[in-house]
Amino acid sequence: MNTPRTMFEKIWDRHVIVKRGESEALLHIDRNFVHEGSFHAFGALAAENREVRKPRQTFAVADHYVPTLNRDRGIAAVTDPEIRNQMEMLANNTKKHGIVHYGIDDPRQGIVHVIGPELGITQPGLTITCGDSHTSTHGAFGAYAVGIGASQLKQILATQCLWQKKPKTLRVSVEGAIAVGVTAKDIILAIIAEIGTAGATGHTIEYAGSAIRAFSMEGRLTVCNMSIEAGARAGMIAPDDTTFAYLAGREFAPKAAHWDSALEFWRSLPGDAGARFDREVTLNATTLAPMVTWGTSPEEAVSVTAVIPDPAAADNADKRAHMEQALRYQALTPGTRLTDIGVDYAFIGTCTNGRIEDLRAAAAVLKGRKTVIPAWVSPGSTTIKLQAEAEGLATIFRDAGFEWRASGCSSCAAVNGDIVPAGKRCASTSNRNFEGRQGQGARTHLMSPAMVAAAAVTGKITDVRTLMAGRP
Amino acid sequence: MQPFTRLTAVAAPLDIANIDTDQIIPARYLSKARGPGYERWGFHDMRYETDGREKPGFVLNQAPYRNAQILVAGANFGCGSSREAAVYVLLANGIRAVIAPSFGDIHYGNELQNGMLPVVLPADIAHKLCEQLKSQPGVQIGVDLESQTVTGPDGATYHFDIDPNQKEKLLNGLDDIGLVMQNIEKIEGFELRHHEELPWLA
Numbered sequence: 282m283n284t285p286r287t288m289f290e291k292i293w294d295r296h297v298i299v300k301r302g303e304s305e306a307l308l309h310i311d312r313n314f315v316h317e318g319s320f321h322a323f324g325a326l327a328a329e330n331r332e333v334r335k336p337r338q339t340f341a342v343a344d345h346y347v348p349t350l351n352r353d354r355g356i357a358a359v360t361d362p363e364i365r366n367q368m369e370m371l372a373n374n375t376k377k378h379g380i381v382h383y384g385i386d387d388p389r390q391g392i393v394h395v396i397g398p399e400l401g402i403t404q405p406g407l408t409i410t411c412g413d414s415h416t417s418t419h420g421a422f423g424a425y426a427v428g429i430g431a432s433q434l435k436q437i438l439a440t441q442c443l444w445q446k447k448p449k450t451l452r453v454s455v456e457g458a459i460a461v462g463v464t465a466k467d468i469i470l471a472i473i474a475e476i477g478t479a480g481a482t483g484h485t486i487e488y489a490g491s492a493i494r495a496f497s498m499e500g501r502l503t504v505c506n507m508s509i510e511a512g513a514r515a516g517m518i519a520p521d522d523t524t525f526a527y528l529a530g531r532e533f534a535p536k537a538a539h540w541d542s543a544l545e546f547w548r549s550l551p552g553d554a555g556a557r558f559d560r561e562v563t564l565n566a567t568t569l570a571p572m573v574t575w576g577t578s579p580e581e582a583v584s585v586t587a588v589i590p591d592p593a594a595a596d597n598a599d600k601r602a603h604m605e606q607a608l609r610y611q612a613l614t615p616g617t618r619l620t621d622i623g624v625d626y627a628f629i630g631t632c633t634n635g636r637i638e639d640l641r642a643a644a645a646v647l648k649g650r651k652t653v654i655p656a657w658v659s660p661g662s663t664t665i666k667l668q669a670e671a672e673g674l675a676t677i678f679r680d681a682g683f684e685w686r687a688s689g690c691s692s693c694a695a696v697n698g699d700i701v702p703a704g705k706r707c708a709s710t711s712n713r714n715f716e717g718r719q720g721q722g723a724r725t726h727l728m729s730p731a732m733v734a735a736a737a738v739t740g741k742i743t744d745v746r747t748l749m750a751g752r753p
Numbered sequence: 754m755q756p757f758t759r760l761t762a763v764a765a766p767l768d769i770a771n772i773d774t775d776q777i778i779p780a781r782y783l784s785k786a787r788g789p790g791y792e793r794w795g796f797h798d799m800r801y802e803t804d805g806r807e808k809p810g811f812v813l814n815q816a817p818y819r820n821a822q823i824l825v826a827g828a829n830f831g832c833g834s835s836r837e838a839a840v841y842v843l844l845a846n847g848i849r850a851v852i853a854p855s856f857g858d859i860h861y862g863n864e865l866q867n868g869m870l871p872v873v874l875p876a877d878i879a880h881k882l883c884e885q886l887k888s889q890p891g892v893q894i895g896v897d898l899e900s901q902t903v904t905g906p907d908g909a910t911y912h913f914d915i916d917p918n919q920k921e922k923l924l925n926g927l928d929d930i931g932l933v934m935q936n937i938e939k940i941e942g943f944e945l946r947h948h949e950e951l952p953w954l955a
Contacts, residue, residue: 298943299936305918307936309943311954318783321837331930346784363784407954414835414859428859430837432866432929440933442940446916478771479829479855512832514858535953543953578771599770599828599876606769696780703803715775715833717798 285553287450288519289485292425292550296408298442308443312402313339313434314393314411315380317346317367321431322412323374326438333378335441340402341375341382343368344392345694349659349686355386364697378438391662391688394418394632398502399662401531405520405547410437415632415712417508420517421501422524423550425485427515448514449559451481454490457567462746464642465500466634466710466729468492468564469507470572470582476562478580481513484560487552488518492566498527499638506633507712510579519551573619573742574714574727576607581714583619585732585744591615610716611724612704619742622726626707627656627737628719629683629730631693634710635661637668639730644674646734646748647681653740657684659691659699681738695719708736755868756926757898760849762822764894765812766883772826773833774860778842780834787841795842813846817891825882825894826853830871831860840867850896852903854879865919868926870898872913881905898924 286294297306315322319341326333333339346367351358359365368385375382383389389396394415397403403419409426410416412434419426429443437443453476455468473480486508493504501518508516525544528534535543570584581604583590592604592615608614613622629635629643640660658678660666666688669675675685692699693711695718701707703722710733711718714725726742735745782794800811807814813821824843830853831839840863843851849869854876856864864871874882885906886892895904898920903911921927933940948955 295947299939301918301932302916304916307933307940309940309947318836321787329930367784406951412835412837414833428835430835430840430859430863430866432837432863436929436933439930440940441944442933442936444918444929444932478832479857482829482855482858509833509859512829512858539953543951546951603770694780696783713773713775713833715773717779718775721779721781721798721803 285556287552287556287558288423288487288517288550289425289450290556292406292408293447295406301444304446305444306447308408308445310410310437310441310443311338311407312409313437314397315339315341315371315375315434316344316393316413317371319412319431319434320367320370322434322438323370325431325435331439333380333438336379338441339380339438340397341371341380342390342393342396343371343383343385345690346697347385347390347687347689348697349689349691349699352385352687388663391664392632392635392690394506395635395661395665398422398498399531399664401528401534404528404534404543405524406550410434410443414509415506417513417516418502418506418632420508420515421498421505423517423520423547425515425517428509449484450487451484451513451560451562452487452489452558454561454563455488455492455566456490456563457492457565458495459492459566459569462571462731462749463569464729464731465496465503467569467572468566469504470574470579470727471569472564473507473511473579474572474582475564476511478510478578479512481508481511484513486511486513486516487558488516493518494521497638498523499636502636503633507579510712520547571729571732571745573732574725575611575613575619576604577610577714577716578603578607579712579714579727581607582727585619585742587619589613589615589617589619620744622742623706623740624708624726624736624742625654625705626701627652627654627733628692628707628709628711629733630659630661630691631711632661633712634730635659635665635688637665639710640665640669640674643730643734644677645752646731646745647683647738648677650681650738652682652737654737656682656737657686659686660688663688683737692719708733708742754866754926754928757849757868757870757923759895759897759899760822761893761895763818763820763891764823764825764882764886765818765821766886767812767824767826768880768883770827771829771832774831774836774839774857775833777831777839778836783836783838787845791842792845795846815890820847822847822849823894823896824848824851825879825886826851828854828876830856832857835859837863840864840869843869852879852882865923866929868923870896870923872896872903874903874911874913878911
């Protein structure tokens with residue numbers, strides 16, 4: 282009898298073309314994504330006179346640098362010549378190589394990790410790459426999806442293959458029903474707080490357990506998205522009927538007879554009974570409260586009901602030094618209650634939390650209330666933006682005083698002009714609270730969309746559960 | 754790719770954990786083309802005040818370490834974003850090797866792709882090296898890929914591990930694409946089979 286294999290091992294084995302020594306394999310890459318930031322790879326390709334070997338297996342979208350304002354003006358809305366040049370380079374490079382490109386004015390435009398699933402390009406059992414660390418998002422479908430740098434991207438464009446060292450496997454089981462007001466974002470922040478920002482380095486995480494299984498695809502995408510914040514190579518969740526129902530009928534999903542063959546293949550992907558992981562971590566979901574980061578690393582997260590921890594209590598010198606620096610940068614003192622921290626800006630969107638369910642959750646808090654600070658929404662894709670408008674969510678956001686903007690990476694990459702000013706504090710649904718991430722000197726607190734909405738209407742970090750009485 | 758064999762050079766202590774790639778190059782400089790002046794974006798916000806003056810406390814601004822070619826850093830160096838520009842600015846600043854207790858996975862790979870050597874040494878050794886570099890500013894460290902050893906300022910040597918394939922590529926400056934295309938017949942055979950089995954992906 283064959284040795285039982287994990288889902289990761291099944292996908293890995295199927296994509297190995299040749300091995301080099303014990304540890305390294307040449308993998309076939311099924312789907313590859315590029316964005317404006319991919320210009321280094323295209324430039325190197327041109328310098329070496331190379332062609333794109335499989336242009337139909339790469340998809341391009343403008344997301345990192347697109348403005349979220351004045352989008353009816355198309356590329357003319359981009360005033361910075363360097364950024365405009367970068368967007369034009371993507372259009373030209375993809376045209377030259379015959380790669381499909383969803384540009385700034387395309388109705389399918391959106392954040393790469395949102396539109397991949399939305400268009401059905403992301404499917405179970407695939408190997409997926411993109412020159413962006415949040416490529417781990419796509420693993421929510423039971424795919425092996427890895428973020429890469431420009432050199433590896435060049436290699437994939439030129440060959441459709443990637444040399445990879447086989448990662449170890451880590452299963453994170455999240456068991457139990459989550460409480461009202463607790464979301465996928467809180468689960469992944471709790472996992473990172475537990476295992477640390479380097480806790481999964483060298484590993485592929487498989488998320489399992491009843492709490493994960495209960496999530497919609499939107500929630501699963503949020504969990505897998507932040508795998509990289511725990512240092513993981515990739516994150517994945519076994520596909521099930523939730524996955525298949527999401528994919529059915531999408532533009533690039535298999536159709537007719539192919540759909541039945543695909544279903545059979547997809548159902549074969551979950552790990553075999555008795556398959557062994559290199560490591561196991563278990564988390565109890567039932568006791569979790571909404572989570573908020575206080576520091577400058579995603580692991581510096583605590584329950585909204587807690588106080589800012591004291592570096593003196595840190596279990597090692599490295600951690601203590603990082604906490605001290607984080608407190609200086611964030612202008613916070615140990616012992617302060619999270620709910621006593623005032624915020625200046627609120628931002629909802631990103632590949633972590635810019636999907637329709639995220640917007641619904643925030644709107645449920647905002648309905649009939651007013652924000653007391655500057656606040657904006659950038660939906661994860663243009664499709665989601667239109668859907669939210671059709672559902673009446675956009676009206677709720679606007680009535681509450683939020684700016685309703687176009688789709689892009691916005692203030693998560695903070696390279697399109699959407700920055701938080703120095704010294705200001707932002708409640709954000711994004712994925713990184715690094716120093717300067719949302720703008721030089723900007724202070725970020727990561728939380729769920731509903732929690733950002735709660736902070737927007739109170740002007741301080743607020744336990745959203747206190748605002749939810751009598752609401753759906 | 755430029756090979757890496759051995760290097761004996763001034764090393765700078767950057768004894769901070771979790772230096773993410775946003776610190777190595779802030780995102781607002783990612784649209785800059787590589788070329789003269791590119792070094793300016795390296796560690797920009799750690800290195801310069803908002804008015805452009807150097808922060809004297811930052812190690813690479815201090816005279817003995819200005820020409821450092823080796824960094825000794827804290828754990829999880831290069832975590833975060835996949836931006837390869839983080840490697841480009843290290844190279845533009847003359848850095849060819851980074852020693853740390855651990856690295857962000859993608860950044861580790863990006864260094865190797867560009868002829869840089871990321872060296873993993875246990876935290877206590879990395880800390881000890883940092884202390885030595887601080888007490889004798891401008892002192893040199895040796896890094897030898899062939900023998901997989903680091904030689905400290907006091908002559909003590911430390912072994913480090915590296916994947917044998919990565920070592921061979923780096924020693925010889927081999928390009929990944931060349932190594933892929935040696936297998937072109939196998940690749941084409943694989944693709945034919947793969948797309949027969951999963952025809953909706955063809």
